[in-house]
Amino acid sequence: MSSTEEFDVTIPSDTAKGREVQEQIVGGMESRGYSPRDVFGVRLALEEALVNAIKHGNKMDPDKVVNVKWEIDEEHVRVVIEDQGDGFLVKDVPDPTDEENLDKPGGRGIMLMRSFMSVVEYNESGNRLTLEKRTDDPDDDD
Amino acid sequence: MSAGHRRLDIEESGDVTIAKFVDKKILDEGNIQIIGNQLFSLVEDDARTKIILDFSNVEYLSSAALGKLITMDKKVKAAKGKLRLCTVRPDIYEVFAITKLNKLFDMRDNLEQALEGM
Numbered sequence: 001m002s003s004t005e006e007f008d009v010t011i012p013s014d015t016a017k018g019r020e021v022q023e024q025i026v027g028g029m030e031s032r033g034y035s036p037r038d039v040f041g042v043r044l045a046l047e048e049a050l051v052n053a054i055k056h057g058n059k060m061d062p063d064k065v066v067n068v069k070w071e072i073d074e075e076h077v078r079v080v081i082e083d084q085g086d087g088f089l090v091k092d093v094p095d096p097t098d099e100e101n102l103d104k105p106g107g108r109g110i111m112l113m114r115s116f117m118s119v120v121e122y123n124e125s126g127n128r129l130t131l132e133k134r135t136d137d138p139d140d141d142d
Numbered sequence: 143m144s145a146g147h148r149r150l151d152i153e154e155s156g157d158v159t160i161a162k163f164v165d166k167k168i169l170d171e172g173n174i175q176i177i178g179n180q181l182f183s184l185v186e187d188d189a190r191t192k193i194i195l196d197f198s199n200v201e202y203l204s205s206a207a208l209g210k211l212i213t214m215d216k217k218v219k220a221a222k223g224k225l226r227l228c229t230v231r232p233d234i235y236e237v238f239a240i241t242k243l244n245k246l247f248d249m250r251d252n253l254e255q256a257l258e259g260m
Contacts, residue, residue: 037233048204096241109205112241115240
């Protein structure tokens, strides 16, 4: 049986600090034998999520922080990222794959998270995101 | 980070410019900014119109990097040039496919194929 480890880290609105947390989480996956594909997907999703929280959520405000909690074992990794911004409505984010948006430079982060993770959930106000990757995720091969 | 630090290896093959990404991870905001500026400069300052972007070193890239590639594609098209992407590894290709950018970009398996008919 695998034991679940839990972590709780609060970082300033600095993407370099976000990347350090990302490395910690991904390192935990690698040491538990997650597949390179799972590691790739989670790293990408964390990159998008942390940059969103720091840039769009906290608007790089040095007085605001991002809290990252995660739990990990051999079967799943679950990450909750909460910023101190005003949040947003997920439904207001335009579909980047619509013909008229295809050549617009932004708006692809959430879509990539949804594709690579088993669970992507925002709270109602849009400032707290839960990401989960399960190793038995049946969507893995699409 | 020095703004002048090269993030692209540039080679010429006839009138075609091959720009190879140096980095394995195209994630850092500052780095993406520099890469974007170096890419745009190929069209805007050097007036190059046939450009191949070689991804063989690239293991990760974020949506911010995709944004720069889209802007680059627009600039090349505006200059009536050709932009091709090549040697994109399967994980990264999936990122293009999910976002349907594989339809926007002309993507080739390897450099030889990218040079063909350029």
